[in-house]
Amino acid sequence: MSISSAGIGSGIDVNTLITQLVEAEGVDKSNRLDFNEAEYLGDISAFGSLKSALSIFQGAVRDLQDTADFQLRSALSSNDEVFTATADETADVSQYGIEVVQLAQAHKLITTSGFADTDTIGDGTLTFTQGDDSFSLTIDATDTLTDIRDAINAANDNTGVSASIINVDSGQQLVFTATSSGLDNAITITAVDSDGENSDEFGLSRLVNTQLNTPSAAQDGQIKVDGQLISSNNNTFSDVLDGITINAVSVGAGEQLTVAQDREAITFKIDTFIANYNGLVDTFNTLGSYDAATESAGLLLGDSTLRGISTLIRQEISSSVTGLTGPFSTLAELGITTDEEGKLSLNSETLNAALDSNFDQVGQLFAASNGIANTLDMAIEGYIGSNGIIDSRTAGIQVSVDDIADQREALDRRLVSLESRLLSQFTAMDILVSSLQNQSNFLTQQLANLPGAYNSNSNN
Structure with missing residues (x-):
């Protein structure tokens, strides 16, 4: 006798039973794979956040890496309605009397x-x-x-x-x-x-x-610089003073041009350096700390890469630069110090005094070949550069993620095989139970037909 559906012979819901057995076999392994994958993906995301914060800080570091940036000059007009001016790094720091005699005209x-x-x-x-x-x-x-x-x-x-x-x-x-x-x-x-x-x-x-x-009428533009008359076909005078371009706007006398080191550009870059460093410290703390109140840990708590780069950068920030000719060898001497939270703070008065007295030497501290900006840049590049430490770590973790996908496929194959094997076993059991049931029914019928056999339905 053939059985067309598992469980007919035994009366058991074999399909449900097999499903439960297969799920019981796979659930622990599947959950373990899910857990491991989530951890790996969390690590990849964490390293991405770390790399991003390092890259942002590196951008601020590189803005302080060129000594030419500390030779920039600002040109200030006493009256922008009479003339404006710009200056490059070749301009002398000085003051000049300016008069706009006449504006150039087209014929x-x-x-x-x-x-x-x-x-x-x-x-x-x-x-x-x-x-x-x-x-x-x-x-x-x-x-x-x-x-x-x-x-x-x-x-x-x-x-x-x-x-x-x-x-x-x-x-x-x-x-x-x-x-x-x-x-x-x-x-x-x-x-x-x-x-x-x-x-x-x-x-x-x-x-x-x-x-x-x-x-x-056709007319040249004319200005006087410290009383000396200069003419130009237009209202731009670019070859009067080295590194300085003067733009005449309207006729006027008694004005002044002041050329100075471009303190505003440098202080902006230093402020950005401090802000981006403090943002990096926040990232270090988020990824590597443990919050006892919430019993939650950062994704890279105890990670050697996070610990290594954070230690290295903090050392470079607090280190002394040797071999400089100026009076500054540490950031603290510029008014940049580390607070209790490990973040940088700025004493603007100290920085301004340093810029007033030794503008170029402030640049040396950052931009010398062994200056703070160059050493920080090299340290960061070793971690976030192509084939750097973070890329290597991320690539290794990605291999583990890919391996989990392979393990899932292998688990699925094992569970399909288990389901097939259980179905075969229960089908065989059904056939056997059905056969035994048929034999029992046959024997019961034969015994009932014997002469003198007891029949519970007959009258005594």
């Missing part, structure tokens, strides 16, 4: 006559000259003011003349504007008129300088 000319839009001007040649440069246009007898404007603007050899048309009560007027300011860019217009008269009030002669109004 502008306009026709005195008004023309109808259909008027032809005359034929011949127009030549535009600016300094040593010039270009010429051939004008046809049919050309209107618009045609001449377009020809000027489209000329490939145009030396710097822009043409436009304005519409006034008397008609159209042609405007010539130098595209650059200054005397060297003044526009001179001459004509070779077909009528033979090149400066009269007819034909192309109407477009030469003597027949034009001048709403804006």
Whole structure:
């Protein structure tokens, strides 16, 4: 007799029983794999947080790594409405008296006559000259003011003349504007008129300088520095004082330019250095501490990598730099000290005094080859650089994560095999129980049919 479904012969819910047995076999191992995977992934995340905090701090460290940064200069104008200025590291620290005598202007000319839009001007040649440069246009007898404007603007050899048309009560007027300011860019217009008269009030002669109004004369910008007059084609003076560029804004006298070390840029970088270091300390504490109140531990509590980098950085922060020529060898001498929480704090008065007296030597403490910034950068790079310690640790943990996936697949295969084996065993049991049941029923029937056999349903 064949059994089509497990449990029919025995009356047992075999499928449920097998499911429970398989789950009981796999649950502990599966939970253990889940737990281990969560720990590994937590470690990877923790190392990611550590690497990020180190990278942020490294950025602030590298901003203090270049000695040129401590040679930056600031240029302060006593009146930004008269002039502004910038300075680079080559500028001398000093003060200068500044007067803006006049602003540079671009030359502008306009026709005195008004023309109808259909008027032809005359034929011949127009030549535009600016300094040593010039270009010429051939004008046809049919050309209107618009045609001449377009020809000027489209000329490939145009030396710097822009043409436009304005519409006034008397008609159209042609405007010539130098595209650059200054005397060297003044526009001179001459004509070779077909009528033979090149400066009269007819034909192309109407477009030469003597027949034009001048709403804006060509003019150089002029300033005085400590009483000395300097001219420029524009309002920018970049070759007057080494490393300094002065921009004239409006006419004015009695102003002052102050060039100093750029303390604001340096103090900003030092403030960022301190803030990012303190953020790193917070990360160290979060990942490596134990909270007794909540009985919770940081993900990297007791980890050798976290302990190693935190110890190394703290040592570099508090160490003394040897071989410097200046008066500073520690951060504490700049007013940067460590508080009870292991974080840095700044005494601004001490730092300002150090910058006032020894600006360049402050830079040496950070940016010398064995200075604090360089040694910190090398220490951090060993941990977060390509193939650094953190990458190696993370890669090793990832191998364990990948191995858990392999273990899960192996566990699934074992459980499938176990389920199949149990199903076979219970099916065989069902067949046996069914066979025994059939034999019992047969024997009971045979015994009931024997002569004189007891029948509980018969009458006595």
